[in-house]
Amino acid sequence: MKNIKIAPSMLCADFIHLGRDLDIFAERGIEYLHIDIMDGHYVPNFTLGPDYCRALSAYSSIPLDVHLMIEPVDFFIPRFAAFPDTLITFHPEAVYHPLRSLQLIRDQGARAGIAIDPATPLGTVRHLLPYIEVLCIMTVNPGYSGQALIPGMIDKIREASAYCRESGYDILIEADGNVSWENIPLMLEAGADILVAGTSSLYDKKMTLEENITRLRTMCGHA
Numbered sequence: 001m002k003n004i005k006i007a008p009s010m011l012c013a014d015f016i017h018l019g020r021d022l023d024i025f026a027e028r029g030i031e032y033l034h035i036d037i038m039d040g041h042y043v044p045n046f047t048l049g050p051d052y053c054r055a056l057s058a059y060s061s062i063p064l065d066v067h068l069m070i071e072p073v074d075f076f077i078p079r080f081a082a083f084p085d086t087l088i089t090f091h092p093e094a095v096y097h098p099l100r101s102l103q104l105i106r107d108q109g110a111r112a113g114i115a116i117d118p119a120t121p122l123g124t125v126r127h128l129l130p131y132i133e134v135l136c137i138m139t140v141n142p143g144y145s146g147q148a149l150i151p152g153m154i155d156k157i158r159e160a161s162a163y164c165r166e167s168g169y170d171i172l173i174e175a176d177g178n179v180s181w182e183n184i185p186l187m188l189e190a191g192a193d194i195l196v197a198g199t200s201s202l203y204d205k206k207m208t209l210e211e212n213i214t215r216l217r218t219m220c221g222h223a
């Protein structure tokens with residue numbers, strides 16, 4: 001059984017009770033804090049920034065999974081690479097030279113990944129795969145929580161997982177967007193390794209955060 005990792009979408013967190021939620025995440029062994037950085041330019045929304053990451057990193061030892069939905073990318077990489085154990089994913093669609101951007105992330109001591117838009121074919125990022133640890137498959141259009149899964153994205157997860165396995169790449173496939181109770185089994189069966197859990201599962205208001213974490217862990221085959 002794969003060790004499926006849960007990455008709460010901090011965009012969807014309870015901002016008023018953030019410390020309480022982070023304590024629960026730490027108690028439950030949550031593996032990453034997924035932080036959606038949006039600049040109102042690359043995506044039509046404006047969200048979290050380096051100071052928010054700094055506050056999280058100062059309070060919690062859970063590694064940050066920083067999802068840069070920004071343009072430009074390179075200029076801001078050092079700001080986000082400053083936090084220990086940080087994974088930084090960016091959209092190659094937003095840069096001219098993605099291999100340079102990946103090298104910059106690694107030179108700054110962070111872990112490197114890419115996140116691809118639903119419309120971006122896997123084939124266009126094939127030459128980046130040897131240089132990444134995480135491939136984030138956007139299953140909704142980047143920019144907002146609360147959206148519905150785009151049909152075909154489960155097959156894209158499956159295609160990415162199979163291609164990486166057959167190519168011998170040790171890459172974690174991350175599913176980001178509408179990771180719902182209904183979609184999770186499909187995403188796991190297709191090969192997702194990391195689930196960005198947001199409004200349609202982890203923060204499902206019908207149950208408590210602890211109950212939702214237990215339900216997620218059970219669905220992922222954990223005790």
Ligand code: DX5
Nearest residue numbers: 142143145146177178198199
């Ligand atoms: C899209 C965002 C969302 C968010 C999760 O740009 O990245 O995927 O993290 O939100 P839900 O779970 O509501 O899709």
Ligand code: ZN
Nearest residue numbers: 036067176196
């Ligand atoms: Zn994200």
